[in-house]
Amino acid sequence: MKAFRIIKRSIRDSMKSVFRNFSLSLASISCITITLIVVAISIVLSYNVNNFTDIIEKNVTMVIFLDSDVTDEQIENIQKELKKIDNVNTKTVKFIDKMSIADDMMESSEILKSVMEDYTRENSPLQDTFQLKVKDINKIDKTAKKISNIDGVDLVKYGEEMVKKLVKAFDVVRKGCIYIVIALILVTAFLISNTIKITIFSRKREIEIMRLVGASNINIKIPFILEGLLLGLLGSIVPVVITIIGYNAIYDHFDGVMFSQFIKLVKPEPFVFYVSLILIGIGMIVGMIGSYRAVKKYLKI
Amino acid sequence: MDLIRLRNINKVYKNGVTAIHNLDLTIKKGEFVFIIGKTGCGKSTLIKMLYREEKPTKGKIIVGGIDVAKLRNRKVYKIRRKIGVVFQNYQLLPKCTAYENVAFALEVLGLPKSKIHRKVVKVLDLVGLKEKAKHYPSQLSGGEQQRVAIARAIVNGPKLLICDEPTGNLDPNTSMEIMEVLTAINKLGTTILMVTHDIDIVNKMKKRVILLDSGSIKKDYKEGEYNSESI
Numbered sequence: 001m002k003a004f005r006i007i008k009r010s011i012r013d014s015m016k017s018v019f020r021n022f023s024l025s026l027a028s029i030s031c032i033t034i035t036l037i038v039v040a041i042s043i044v045l046s047y048n049v050n051n052f053t054d055i056i057e058k059n060v061t062m063v064i065f066l067d068s069d070v071t072d073e074q075i076e077n078i079q080k081e082l083k084k085i086d087n088v089n090t091k092t093v094k095f096i097d098k099m100s101i102a103d104d105m106m107e108s109s110e111i112l113k114s115v116m117e118d119y120t121r122e123n124s125p126l127q128d129t130f131q132l133k134v135k136d137i138n139k140i141d142k143t144a145k146k147i148s149n150i151d152g153v154d155l156v157k158y159g160e161e162m163v164k165k166l167v168k169a170f171d172v173v174r175k176g177c178i179y180i181v182i183a184l185i186l187v188t189a190f191l192i193s194n195t196i197k198i199t200i201f202s203r204k205r206e207i208e209i210m211r212l213v214g215a216s217n218i219n220i221k222i223p224f225i226l227e228g229l230l231l232g233l234l235g236s237i238v239p240v241v242i243t244i245i246g247y248n249a250i251y252d253h254f255d256g257v258m259f260s261q262f263i264k265l266v267k268p269e270p271f272v273f274y275v276s277l278i279l280i281g282i283g284m285i286v287g288m289i290g291s292y293r294a295v296k297k298y299l300k301i
Numbered sequence: 302m303d304l305i306r307l308r309n310i311n312k313v314y315k316n317g318v319t320a321i322h323n324l325d326l327t328i329k330k331g332e333f334v335f336i337i338g339k340t341g342c343g344k345s346t347l348i349k350m351l352y353r354e355e356k357p358t359k360g361k362i363i364v365g366g367i368d369v370a371k372l373r374n375r376k377v378y379k380i381r382r383k384i385g386v387v388f389q390n391y392q393l394l395p396k397c398t399a400y401e402n403v404a405f406a407l408e409v410l411g412l413p414k415s416k417i418h419r420k421v422v423k424v425l426d427l428v429g430l431k432e433k434a435k436h437y438p439s440q441l442s443g444g445e446q447q448r449v450a451i452a453r454a455i456v457n458g459p460k461l462l463i464c465d466e467p468t469g470n471l472d473p474n475t476s477m478e479i480m481e482v483l484t485a486i487n488k489l490g491t492t493i494l495m496v497t498h499d500i501d502i503v504n505k506m507k508k509r510v511i512l513l514d515s516g517s518i519k520k521d522y523k524e525g526e527y528n529s530e531s532i
Contacts, residue, residue: 002411009408020396209392212352213453214382215409217375299374 006219014226017203018234024199025231031195032235032287035188036279040243042184043275046177051266053170057137060166062158064130064147074152075128081150082130087143092133098126127154137167185282192235192283193290196228200294207298217299224295225288232287233280240276247272303363304330304461304492305351310360312346312516320346321357322516328494330460333487335503335527336496338513344496347513348463351494352384353377365460382410385454385462385491389469391446393438399425399449400434406453424456428482444475448482455486462486464495468502476502500529 018025066078075095083090099121106113119125134140140163144156210220248268256265305328312321320343328334336344349355350362353369362369365383372380393402400421407417425431428448438446447467454462464483468476480502487493497503503510510527512520 005413006411009411205392206394209394209405210409211377212381212386212392213406213409214378214457216378219378219409219411 007222010223010226013223014230017223017227018230021199021202024202025234028192028195028199028231028287029235032192032232032283033238035191036236036239036283037242039181039184039188039282040239040275040279042177042181043278044243044247046181047271047275048266049177050174052263053174055264056166057170058133060133060137060140060158060163062132062134062140062144062147062156064132064153065127065155065157066129067152067154068124068127070128070152078130078150078152082132082147085143085146087134087136087139089133089135092131094131096129096131098124098128101126101129137163188282189286189289192232192286193293196231196287196290197294199231200224200227200291204298207295211299220299221292221295224291228287228289228291229284230287231291232283232285235287236280236283239279239283243275243279244268244272247275302330303327304332304365305494306361306363308361310347310350310357310362312343312350312355313358320516321350324360324517326511326518328492331487331490331492333484333493333506333508334495335506335508335510336494336513337498337500337503337510338519342513343516344513345465348465348494348496351461351463352386353380382457383459383461385451385457385459387447387450387454387462387464387467389466391438391443391450393446393449393453395438398435398437399430399441399445399452402438402449403453403456406456410457420456421452424452427455427485428452442475443471444478447471447479451479451482451486455491459491461492461494464493464497466497467495468497468499473501477505480506503527504529 064078064082066075070078079093079095082088082093102116102119102124106116134143140158141160144158144160147153148156207220207224251265251268254265256267257263305326307324307326310321310324310326311319313319324343324347336347338344346355350357351364351369353372357370360370364380367380367383369380394405397405403421403424404417407420412420422431422434425434428451430445430448430452433441433445436445438449441449447470451462451464451467462483467483468479471479476499483493483495484506504527507525507527509524510522511518512522
């Protein structure tokens with residue numbers, strides 16, 4: 001009963017003091033709002049960059065040329081072997097018959113048609129192929145080697161040089177994004193917790209009186225920590241609204257793609273809600289930490 | 302019965318200043334004691350040690366059965382609940398009314414609202430501020446603010462009331478009013494320990510007087526013994 005009353009009083013007091021010290025609360029809230037907006041933008045940007053690089057990497061196709069004299073039985077075997085390899089995305093494994101390749105070629109130009117027309121399956125210079133995509137592009141080298149060791153496989157092609165450059169470049173971009181987001185979150189945490197600290201410091205006398213009249217440390221801490229939490233929560237409202245409305249607007253405006261069909265934006269739902277949760281979480285936790293740090297300073301002799 | 306027992310207290314501040322030197326003191330339940338002495342003689346240090354705002358460097362302090370010197374930081378509230386403290390500058394919350402300031406002391410203890418109300422009304426009546434319960438500190442005179450502070454200090458029914466120059470900012474008439482309030486509280490059984498510079502008050506009250514000088518007790522006058530002219 002007593003604990004319940006203390007909690008009730010803490011909640012009531014924390015709300016009261018947010019409004020009683022309105023100018024300082026407003027300072028804290030706007031600081032939280034501004035920094036969280038920056039964090040929101042960086043999260044949205046970096047997640048989109050990540051998403052875009054992922055899509056490109058997932059689309060790197062490996063082509064496997066088979067020996068020209070493979071039998072149907074061998075082809076089936078090879079398919080089984082391919083699907084056994086860990087890094088191979090089994091759904092993407094596709095067999096392309098050399099005759100269908102020939103058909104395609106003949107369709108594409110008259111000259112090719114006249115050249116290819118005379119060949120049958122037995123004497124065709126073309127090769128049967130498998131096409132597939134890998135799960136992890138970083139291991140594409142090893143996967144290619146494994147595949148070329150399978151009996152009946154002649155050649156594995158996947159644009160090695162281009163892929164290597166792509167992987168390297170994307171790695172830099174991704175790591176850069178993550179570092180920027182982490183740095184921003186840390187700066188935000190520091191800024192917010194310091195602003196809240198100042199808010200609490202101005203109430204040194206209140207804490208001193210609480211101590212004087214015999215409030216236990218926990219009794220003193222709870223209202224202030226709740227106040228920090230409340231400030232964080234209030235400060236994250238505007239960033240959350242901006243994220244949800246802003247991202248949806250951008251997505252609609254560009255029809256889900258940027259610059260070209262190649263760069264697809266992440267779908268707003270549920271993405272914006274995750275970002276919102278992250279923002280609210282940062283606001284509340286950092287707000288609590290800030291006020292905890294401030295109060296702690298006055299609870300020591 | 303002894304309420305306060307100090308044995309061989311020494312206090313040396315971190316900067317090397319010796320504030321209290323080999324001090325022994327016993328105060329019985331229900332006494333009214335003045336502590337006087339020059340500025341810097343250790344009066345404030347002495348009372349701060351009683352409510353554990355400072356720790357002695359050496360020695361034993363027992364207040365109401367609690368070994369104050371050994372009390373850990375997070376247990377300090379235990380002693381604070383047995384002691385009321387009143388300061389020269391009142392230390393009220395400016396944004397709370399007189400009533401709220403007094404109620405604050407009970408709210409942090411988690412008392413139910415009805416009980417708080419009863420106690421606060423009673424104690425405001427005792428200090429003569431029943432009519433001004435809804436006034437904010439800025440709307441009250443110095444004497445009235447001090448009475449709010451006294452009300453807050455005693456609302457919890459402490460055994461000991463420590464007053465650190467409670468009349469320091471008040472004119473002689475108002476000071477005497479405060480002394481009347483304190484006397485009334487003392488008569489109800491609360492032990493009062495008052496630090497003061499105001500020799501007139503000490504002369505008029507004829508209570509036990511402890512004269513401090515450079516960190517130790519120079520003289521302990523029994524009730525009625527003290528007379529400033531005789532020094």
